[in-house]
Amino acid sequence: MIDKKHLDYLTSIVGIENIKSDKAHLIAFCYDATRTRFEPDAVVFPRHEQDVSDILKYCNEHQIIIVPRGAGSGFTGGALPANGGIILSLERHMNKLLEIDMENMVGVVQPGLINMQFQKAVEEVGLFYPPDPASEEYSTLGGNVSENAGGMRAAKYGITKDYVMALRAVLPNGDIIVAGKKTIKDVAGYNTAG
Ligand SMILES: Cc1cc2nc3c(=O)[nH]c(=O)nc-3n(C[C@H](O)[C@H](O)[C@H](O)COP(=O)(O)OP(=O)(O)OC[C@H]3O[C@@H](n4cnc5c(N)ncnc54)[C@H](O)[C@@H]3O)c2cc1C
Structure with a gap:
């Protein structure tokens, strides 16, 4: 206790x-x-x-x-x-879609956003988010990232790890780190988001 x-x-x-x-x-x-x-x-x-x-x-x-x-x-x-x-x-408050960047074709999300809500939002502006675990109607993107979830579209389009460009993460000591960027090529050393 x-x-x-x-x-x-x-x-x-x-x-x-x-x-x-x-x-x-x-x-x-x-x-x-x-x-x-x-x-x-x-x-x-x-x-x-x-x-x-x-x-x-x-x-x-x-x-x-x-x-x-x-x-x-x-x-x-x-x-x-x-x-x-x-x-x-993370489901109660940190569940927002923060941005859809059309130039880079990237969505910026909080971890508690539901997978299907994200899919629908990007499809409305002509984009496509393929990872579709059978739990897509209720599982969160944070959980999808952590479990590297994938569904029926995996064979053709890949799984969650293939669509994570960058992360903001909080380390156990409270430090906030950023790994990756909105572009595919952005490092000269270790690719910590890869
Ligand atoms: C009916 C059903 C169908 C499913 N179908 C599939 C499928 O087709 N493909 C598939 O891959 N999986 C599937 N799953 C498994 C599950 O839905 C996925 O693993 C999903 O990605 C989990 O998301 P969640 O939000 O429920 O995460 P949770 O179960 O809440 O958490 C999963 C893990 O992620 C961690 N986590 C969650 N959020 C964060 C965060 N923000 N930061 C750090 N760690 C975090 C948790 O600590 C835990 O270790 C299915 C599950 C069910 C019940």
Whole structure:
């Protein structure tokens, strides 16, 4: 169990409405498609990247386990808090399509955006996002990236990793890094987005 002082600090980051530790939430976030159940100690809904950074920095310093979660449709158990800790749920707030860059034919998204919502949005402007896991109507792009999801169109068009041009990511110590760019060729050394 996480100490109340830790919950209080996390509450000071995200606000009282964005942290839950009541039984109903712990049950709702204790499973994924494996149907295995592990209850977390709390569920936190970051509002933006800085919240994620602040949460990870604090949890890293205090050795509190963090488990990121999209829609919980994964079959790998990756979203399960097998050893307790905090569920970091990206679906409530960090679910926006930020930009469609027509010149580079690139979409800029937050990780909690649903795959199908993204597909529909780019198709409306004449673009095409091929990765189509059978969970496309509810799985998130963050979960798709993490699981490298792909569906029936994979044989012809590839899978999620073939469509990730760049990432902003928060490291366990809270540092925010950027890897890759909107262009296919952008490095002279290690390609950290590749
Ligand atoms: C009915 C059904 C059909 C499916 N069909 C397919 C299919 O055709 N092809 C396929 O590849 N998969 C399929 N899946 C599996 C699953 O949908 C995919 O793996 C999907 O990509 C998971 O997305 P999610 O948002 O549910 O992620 P979650 O299950 O919530 O999380 C999956 C993993 O990603 C991590 N994660 C999530 N968001 C982030 C983030 N923002 N930052 C860092 N880590 C993160 C989690 O910690 C976890 O390890 C299917 C699942 C179901 C239930």
